[in-house]
Amino acid sequence: EDKVVQSPLSLVVHEGDTVTLNCSYEVTNFRSLLWYKQEKKAPTFLFMLTSSGIEKKSGRLSSILDKKELFSILNITATQTGDSAVYLCAVEANTGNQFYFGTGTSLTVIP
Amino acid sequence: GAVVSQHPSRVICKSGTSVKIECRSLDFQATTMFWYRQFPKQSLMLMATSNEGSKATYEQGVEKDKFLINHASLTLSTLTVTSAHPEDSSFYICSAETGIRETQYFGPGTRLLVL
Numbered sequence: 001e002d003k004v005v006q007s008p009l010s011l012v013v014h015e016g017d018t019v020t021l022n023c024s025y026e027v028t029n030f031r032s033l034l035w036y037k038q039e040k041k042a043p044t045f046l047f048m049l050t051s052s053g054i055e056k057k058s059g060r061l062s063s064i065l066d067k068k069e070l071f072s073i074l075n076i077t078a079t080q081t082g083d084s085a086v087y088l089c090a091v092e093a094n095t096g097n098q099f100y101f102g103t104g105t106s107l108t109v110i111p
Numbered sequence: 112g113a114v115v116s117q118h119p120s121r122v123i124c125k126s127g128t129s130v131k132i133e134c135r136s137l138d139f140q141a142t143t144m145f146w147y148r149q150f151p152k153q154s155l156m157l158m159a160t161s162n163e164g165s166k167a168t169y170e171q172g173v174e175k176d177k178f179l180i181n182h183a184s185l186t187l188s189t190l191t192v193t194s195a196h197p198e199d200s201s202f203y204i205c206s207a208e209t210g211i212r213e214t215q216y217f218g219p220g221t222r223l224l225v226l
Contacts, residue, residue: 034153038215041170042147042157090217098120099204101217 002027004091006102014110017079021105023089024071031097033065033072036088038104043088046074079109114138115207117218124195125226132190132221134205140185141207145215146178149202161188195225 004025013019025033032050036043047056049065049072056063060079065072076083086104093100114137124130134144146158159180161167167180179191188207192199202222206215 036155042155045153045155048153086215088217097202097222098219099202099217100219101206103214103216 002091002093002098002100004089004100004102006087006089006105008105009103010106010108012108012110013079015080017109018075018077019079019107021074021076021087021089021107022071023074023102025089025091025100026070027091027093027100029094030067031092031094034090034092035063035072035074036090038086038088039084046087076107079107081109081111083107084109115141115205115216115218117203117205117221119221120219121222121224123224123226126196127194129191129193130195130223132192132203132205132223134188134190134207134218136186136207136216139207139209139216141188141209142185143208144182144188145206145208146180146188146190147204147206149204149220155204158190192223195223197225199223200225 007022032048034048035046047063052067060077063074086106088104089102091100116135118133144161147155148158157170158173159167159169161180161182163182163185169175182188202220204220206217208215
């Protein structure tokens with residue numbers, strides 16, 4: 001059964017802390033892994049990862065994929081209150097272009 | 112864990128026809144269901160929010176007469192793309208919310224291609 005599992009389910013940190021969010025997957029015919037930030041309405045796209053070991057970076061956010069161990073991490077350094085959101089991980093499969101979403105990690109950053 | 116399914120997973124239709132996409136929560140009752148459309152560069156646009164037994168709330172710019180949403184039960188919501196045109200070709204994803212932790216469970220998506 002194809003699935004995506006995110007951990008932790010929720011996380012509360014103080015401003016300035018660094019956090020690491022995890023996403024592990026078991027998906028047949030893996031095509032890509034995507035990270036989204038969801039605050040209110042639609043998830044906002046953050047990263048798409050297709051190759052192992054190549055870090056993608058955008059400001060204080062970075063992500064890397066390990067296709068051998070079947071997981072990805074999303075790092076956020078020097079967290080700010082505006083980083084508070086649910087972070088979703090999704091894996092796209094080649095078969096039927098299907099997406100498998102995790103249930104998200106709820107991050108709360110306290111001032 | 113909670114599972115959301117969509118049917119069909121992919122559909123090809125002729126321009127001018129209508130297409131119905133189903134979203135089902137398989138092992139839980141969804142208080143709210145959401146419909147999204149995927150745009151280039153992987154962005155997701157929220158189209159509408161539907162609650163069982165009431166009219167869907169559409170986001171600005173989404174034509175309610177073109178994208179008909181019916182939420183007939185706590186486990187089923189349907190999106191009908193009426194008089195589909197090639198520009199409606201996209202990937203449509205639904206999600207269902209349980210109300211517990213307000214966790215959203217996403218379906219696998221439906222690929223629509225209008226010829």
